[in-house]
Amino acid sequence: MSESGYPPLRITPSPVLRVSKAERTKAVILNAAIEFLWMRPYRDLTVAELMHPTGLSRAAFYQYFREIHALMQALQDVIQGEIFTAAGPWIEGVGDPVALMKETIAGLVSVCYDRGPLIRALSDAATTDDVFEQAWSGFLEAFDDAATARIEEDQRQGLIPDFDARPVAFALNRLDASTLIAAFGQHPRKDPEPVRESLLRIWVSTLYGTERPGNDSGLVRK
Amino acid sequence: MSESGYPPLRITPSPVLRVSKAERTKAVILNAAIEFLWMRPYRDLTVAELMHPTGLSRAAFYQYFREIHALMQALQDVIQGEIFTAAGPWIEGVGDPVALMKETIAGLVSVCYDRGPLIRALSDAATTDDVFEQAWSGFLEAFDDAATARIEEDQRQGLIPDFDARPVAFALNRLDASTLIAAFGQHPRKDPEPVRESLLRIWVSTLYGTERPGNDSGLVRK
């Protein structure tokens, strides 16, 4: 996991040749935004301040993004991918669901620790524009769908008790999002280990029953 | 619970006589804000639009509030009280902790349903100003302290398994806050019943163990 003080992400538009100037400049702006949002909150982001370190004019920004939320959208696209990937094991995996859960939570905590302030910026930006708010909650809802499906599947297999899956999935996803953002969204970030343990405890207790002693849950999926 | 379409809260400065004009005018502004935020998001709130229905000028606003976040602070003070009261049973109560939990969650869901859009406005406003952000997270942290103390007390009595209480309390509080705001923060609000059930399920499974059949948990506090 990256140390505080340096932004952990860098947009590089195709390492191999033949990239239009436009694409390169867009990446420059995106990286300036990442740099900015790594150290300072979204509310301080203005087009002028964003563009200053690039040496380009304020107006140049509008060549590449219709407005600041379009830039946030681009940032979301990048981070969204990382998060989906991290969540993969429990969502799609086969085998002991508690072990998969463990893996997924660990991955989520790791990504959110590494990207914390950026993710917080996305979440903050979502409250300031109705279109981008849609995009952000669309992202969260995609998780609701996935978790709901996973829970219902495990209910069919008798691994999870019978309850209305969607609102529980909804609540558990909000739990993750807001806990991770609150814990890692600003400097200094909290210690990730207790966060990981708590989230794991809550998910596992809620879905697969409480207090499993060993590493092996005794449950197997599929 | 109040029906959608009408703001559920009204500031009335001392029903009995002898109230300065200043206090009355302040209440007028506060009520205008409540009315506004009941139907429209925080991002649309401007001083001009806020003051228009009061018949007063924009400048008059600054006689009563240094800026818009001071008004939000005043709103927070009102709502914070309601929420603390609702949470009382589990935080301070004596007896079966699962029953108390049930009561507390029901109270929280009820208040947040009734005040949903206003609470969301507070939470949105918190991202746009560093001073008010402090105030809002101070409110949440007060809950962390209370829940941590409650969990540790129940751990001492052997009602809750031994784990690091604070991060779990932290996570469960973020769970409540963000789930309730996401569910009831805009029109149309979600059906409160499934939300209540899910939150209860998660809290109880995590703290007092899973799957208690009857109404009586068999546990007793104190």
Next chain:
DNA sequence: CCTTGCGTATGACACAGCGTCAGTATAAAC
């Protein structure tokens, strides 16, 4: 009935940030 005084309210101002546009510079194509 007319002043005086104080609390309340206002129009007008300077400032910050946004998004646009007509026009200029620069790179690419030939």
Next chain:
DNA sequence: GTTTATACTGACGCTGTGTCATACGCAAGG
């Protein structure tokens, strides 16, 4: 080296903020 397309810019008008100096209105005192 000229033409053409692309990238970039300064300057403008607009919306919203927060702060003045000034005006209003109404009670108490002359």
